[in-house]
Structure formats: C-alpha cells, structure tokens
Amino acid sequence: MNLADFFTHSKSLLKLTYPILIAQLIQNMMGFVDIVMAGRVSATDLAAVAVANSIWLPLILTISGLIMALAAITSQLSGAQKYNQVIEKTYQTAWIALAMGLALIAIYYLLTPLLLPLVTLEANLGALMFDYLAYIVWGAPCYCLYLVLRNYSEGLSYTKPTMIISIVGLLVNIPANYIFIYGKLGMPALGGAGCGLATALVYCSMFISMLIYCFYSKVLKQADLFSAFYWPVWREIKDILSLGVPIALSLLFEVSLFAIVAIILVPFGAQVIASHQVALNFTGLIFMVPLSIAMATTIKVGYAVGNNNFKQAKDYTRYSVILGLVLACFTALITVVFRTQIAGIYSTEIPVIELAASLMLLASVYQFSDTIQVISAGVLRGYQDTKSILYITLVSYWGVGLSVGLILGITDWFVPKMGPYGFWIGFIVGLTVAAILLAWRLKVIQQRIKNGEFSLNDEHQRIPLN
Template identity: 25%
Template sequence: MPRAHWKGELAALVRLAVPVVLSELGWMAQGVVDTIMVGRLGPVSIGAVALGNALFYTPSLFGIGLLLGLDTVVAQAYGRKDYDDCHRWLAQGIYLAIAITPVLMILVAAASFGFGRVGITAEVATPAAAYLRILNWSILPLLIYGASRRYLQGVGQVKVITLTYVAANLINWGGNWVLIYGHFGLPAMGVRGSALSTVIARILMAVSMLGFAWRYERKRGHPLFKHWAGPQLDRIKELIRLGLPAAGQITLEVGAWNAATLSAGWLSPIALATHQIAINYASVTYMVPLGVSAAAAVSVGHAVGAGDKARARRAGWLALGLGTSFMIIAGIVFFIIPRPLIELYTHDPAVLAVGPSLLWIAAAFQIFDGVQTVCTGALRGLGETSAPMIANFIGYWILGLPLGLILCFVLKWGIYGMWIGLTLALIVISSILLLRWHRDSEKLCAQASLQT
C-alpha cells in the first residue's frame, strides 16, 4: 500500500478514535468523580462507593454489552451506504434496552441486600447498599444512552458523544458538591447524594444522545421519530446473537475485577480503599484502548460493509498499534510516580504504604490490557464476538482469579497476590485474541483474493 494511503487511514482512525476515547474517559470519570468527591468523608465512604459501583456495573455492563452488536450492524450498514438500515437498527436497540431494564434493576436491587451476607463489615456495607439502591435508577437512561451512542459511532458522529460526557461530568461534579455535603440549603446526603447526582447526569446523557440522533437524521431528510421502526423480532434476535457473547465477555472481565474488590473488602477498609484508588487509575488508562477498540470496530465494520477486506485488516492493526503505544506510556508513568498519583486521592499513611506497589503491578499489565481490548473491538467489526468471551473465561476464571485467591488468602500475599493473578489473566487473554485477530483477518483477505 502506498505510504500516503497508510498515513491517510491512520489519520482517519485517529479522528474517529480521539472523540471516542474522550467519551470513554468521560464514562470512567463519573465513577472517579464520585470516589474523589466522597474522599473527604474517609476510607469507609471510598470503600462504600467502590463496592456500590462494583455491584452496579456487573449487571448494567451486561446490558450495555447486549447492545454492542449495534457496532457491527450499524457500521457495516453505513459502509455499504444503507443509511436507513442504520436508523432501523437504532430503533431495535432501544427496544432491547427497554426490555432488559426490569430484569437488571431487580438483580441490582437484590444485590444491595447482600453486602453483609458476604462478610463485608457493617460500617461499609450499610452506606454501600444505600448508594447502590439509588444508582439503580440510572439503568434505563444508561442503556438508552448506550444504544444511541453505538448508532452515532456507527454513522461517524462521534464528537457529540464527547460533548455529552463533558456536560454530564460537569453536572455530576456540581451535583456531588451540592448533594454530598449539603449546599444551597439542601441536606447533606453523603454517599447517597453522590449516587443521586450520577442518576441525574445519566438521564441528561440519554436525552442528549437521542437529541443528537434526531438532529442527524433530520439533516439528512429522514426525521428520526417520523420514520421510527416498530419492533422487528428478527433484528432483535440478531442483536442478541451478536451482543450476548459481548455481554458475557464484559461480565466475565468486570466480574473478575469486582471479585478482587470484594476480596479487598474481606481484608480491611484500608486494603479496599487502596485497591479502589489503584483500580481507578488502571481503569482510566483502560478507557483509552477501549475507545480505540470502539473506533476499530467501526473502522473495520465500515471497510467490511464496503467490501474492502484489506482495508479492514489494516484498520485493525493500526488500531492495535495506537492502543498499545498509549498503554506503554501509561505503564511508564505508573512505574515512575506512583506515590504522587495516590496522593491525589488521599494522604492517609496506611493507604500510601500499600498503594505504590499496586500501581507497579498495574504498570506491568498495561500493554497486555491494551492488546486484548483493541483486539476485541477489531474482531467485533468482523462480527466475531464469541472469541473474546471464551478468552476471558479461560484467562480470568480458569487461571487468573483462582491463582489470585490462592496468593491472597492461602499464601497471605494480601491484595498484591490478587493483582498478580489478574495480571497473568491479561497476558493469557491478550495472547489468545491477538492470534485470533491475525488468523481471522488474514483469512478474510485470502477469501477476498479468491473472489477476485
């Protein structure tokens, strides 16, 4: 391929990836803002928000995962210039979001009563349960936002997603300040105020995304609600076929890290607070390859829809280079300045004694986290969603998590042991998915060559 074409495709990928990366960082920032804003209340409140978010995100991210099939179908429809089909897929995504919300809310509500039953201390369990029950009301707007966002990404409208998250985080930050500590005559609600602020922000996110989708469709002369498609069972089944493995992969991955959070809760409030701070940093850096992964899914899907299989393969490899390059830099930062990073959250001496070593472990797995994340998106652009689920099951639940529990509780390595086990999991998962992407993309190009 001529160098000019290669550079042009990289530039196009970056233009797509940067707003999506900023959006993923905005998503992560909601939890980070909640953690920082309750930080003045002490390690118990930090731990309560950590546990509440941990249990909330497992079922809610399963719901978001079910909608990831929109990445494939919308991007491929856009690539073959079937714009009305993109619109119809959005409608089916909204129907799916509405259908699964009651089930997810019931699961979250039930989970809010389980903290004390799994050995979490009462001083943490009580505020964590209160936080979770309020946060539960954000599931439907979060899923409507998710469906609308996948649609807008698929049709190349990514900047509006970033604008939405900037506004949502400013609202969440202000809401936390008002509701946690009781300003403007309102009562000080503590961690419950933080949850309520997040619910309000997510409602505004859902309204904003649908508004931008309506504006985009109006500009192209096809008003969104005037031509809104009714439920189509075959399309909803296709979304579930693509999305269920993706949802399973997310649940397995998030569930493993949430198991680590629960394990930290069994150790001590200090271990839990330290774990939460370190995982916040690892999660922030993870948002960058996650955004690149979404851009890879769209770029690969566009190329597949247009029938350009070679460009689809190049898009995946370019995304891998972009995502892993960032993670190498992130790992270096974690290794060089761990203590100042911890001090942005707290100056508690017990937390500062443990935290830097956890960030050193996080530095070791950054590149593997980047590889597995971007590969997952590139494969999704091809329509392959099962391989990441299988890889995550093997890496986390067969190897990494059991090893982490043994090191943590049997060999008494504490929270360090858990993180070492999960690092092994990421090495295994990234290796499996990198080989799978190489094989599937090479096979795609070989098939294209035979057809010509």
C-alpha cells in the same frame, strides 16, 4: 511497515478515538466527584456510595456491553450504504435497552425486601446504600436509551456527540450533587444517597441531550431515526442479542475478576486492599486509552467490512495495534517513573504508597498485553465475531489469570505465598493469554476472508463463518 500509511491510518483512528477517550475520562471523573462530595459529609456516606457502586457498576456495564453490539452492526451497514437497516436495528436495540432499564427497576423493588434483612452492614450504612440504589435505578431506562443513541452515532463514525454529551452530564452532576447531598435550594439533605438522585438526573439529561442532538444533526440525516418507527421484531432482537450477549458477558468476566480479587485480599488487611485499589484505579484510567482505540477500530473495521474492503479492514487492524503499543510505551513509562507520586495522590500512608507503587511496576508490564487483547477484541467486534471473545476471556481471565493468582497469592505450592503480588502476576499471565488467543482468532478470521470463506446472513450483514 509503511510509515506514511501508519500516520494516515493513525490520524483517522485518533480522530474517532479522542472524543471517546474524553467521554470515558469524564465519566470516571463523575464517579470521582461523587466519592469526594459524599466523603465530605462523613466516612459512612462515602462507604455507602462505594458499596452501592460496587453493585450498580457491574450491572450497568453489562448492559452497556450488550448495547455495544449496535456500533458494530451500524458500522457494517453504514459501509454497505444500508441506512434504512441502520434505523431499524437502532429501534430494535432501543427496545432491548428499554426492557433492560425497566428490568433493573423491577429487580430492585422485588429483591430489596428480601435482601434488606440479610444485610449485615451497620444500620445507617445499609440504609444509605439502599437509598442510593433506590434513586439511581430510576435513571436506568434513560441511560440505557442514551447508550443506544451513542452507539448509533459512533457506528456512523460520529464520536464527537459522545464527548459533548458527557460534558453536559458533568455540568449537571456537580450542582445536582451539591443540591441533593447537602440539601440546598430547599431540598432535603440526603447525604451519600443524594449522589444516586444526582446521577439519575445526569442519565436523564444525557439521554434528552443526545435525543435533541440526533434530531437536529445534519450529519446523522443519512440514517434519520425520526423518519420511521419500528415496533419490536423478535427475529431482529434475537440477532442483536446473539452479538451483544457475548460482549456483555466478556465485560462482566473482566469486571468480576478484579472485584473477586479485592474480596480475596481482605484477610491481608486494610493497607493491602487500599494499595490494590489505588493501583487498580490508576491503571483503570490508563486502560481508557487502548479501550478508546479499540472502540474506534470496531467502527473502522466494521465500515470497511460492510464496504467489502477487506484489505482496509486488515490495515486498520495492524495499524491500530501498532498505535496502541506506541501509546502503551508512553503510559508504561509514566507509570514506572511517577508511580510513587501517583500513589501519593491517593493516600498519605507510607506503607500504602510503597505497596501501590510496587504493584504499578507490574501494571506497567501488563499494559502491553492489555493493549493487544482489548484492540484485538475491538477488531473482532468489527467483524461481528463476538462469541470467540466470550470463550477466550472466560478461559484467560478466570481459568488462567485467577488460577495463577490464587496459586501464587495464597498458597506455598511453588513459591512462598506472594499476597497481592501473586494476583497481579496472575493479571499479567491472564491478559497475555487473552492477547495471544484473540490475536490468533483474528488471524483465523482474516485467513478465512482470504480463502473466500465469508458469508452473508439474512439481513445482509457481513459475518464470519464459525
């Protein structure tokens, strides 16, 4: 490895990565603020926010994955200097996003009358949960359109707006929570449901702020969204969906895996579930580091591919993985050394702290395979090879990871049942399989490029032959 090249590529990657990372952490912080402020009202309000979020987040993350395809498309077109097509693809993605946002509103109002009688939660908790969803769902169209503008900007290699707008969102979130949760400035006190209204306002403020930024930004004028207008074109939308749906489903598989494990662990008791959630929450924060590198790598690789510079794309692939592993060494070390203190931030119960600390030891192991798999997936998005990510994550997470977790966690087939430890070993195995298969697929793509097996589709976007 050439150290000079490594530092050059790492500097370029980190310049794109740090605004994305800060934005991701701020979004997590907004969720933390919601939980804390709702919890100060009552445990019921806190539980309502938590349950509602467990429904809302998978939905909005799936849509986010769908729209994420735009960054890969835009980066390739930008590399090819096809800025008119960047504008057109952004508009087509915006139509998809608007449809998804409106669909969430329609689904809520169609399904709520059917689901409400079936909910077995205590009356006040169920009512607060549905009220929360009733408020937040109205912010969905704005948030989906914000994601379009975010991926448009990031695809053009401008990630700072993402960071700036997330700060705007946080500045709106805290006072809005205060007003609507506790009933200030003449507003009714909505309790935990007020978090939903506050979040809807955050979504609207982020979209409007991003729209204003795009209108006045000089750096985005090369692909000026306000210089043209495009109505929906089904052929274009179909192409975007063919890239975005696999990304969306891959995210859904990952999110749902961790959610289903939490449900399976319910019979083991509240302390086990709490320990699992503590370890999961902290490792989720750590995961923001390789995820942000992966998103930056998608942009770099996509730009290089669009510019026909396949050597540069390969270089960014290699150095992004190395950079990710170097940072994983630091995050794993922090996890191992300070695991007890970190668990103590979340809970004061000794059994919860001890079990969470033990699970964090296992988490420090899978940070390495997690880094490789998420960055490899980011590179494959840059090559616009997203279907392979879908198949590999389905097999690795659900086929291998969950199976191993179930066998070790709740059966005595090979060893006495290990409870939560078995499932976390399953996470390690599943993520390791994903890392191996995604790296293998990446090698196949790069070998095809070397052999000249690379084609152009009708829109002149670079895509790998399947």
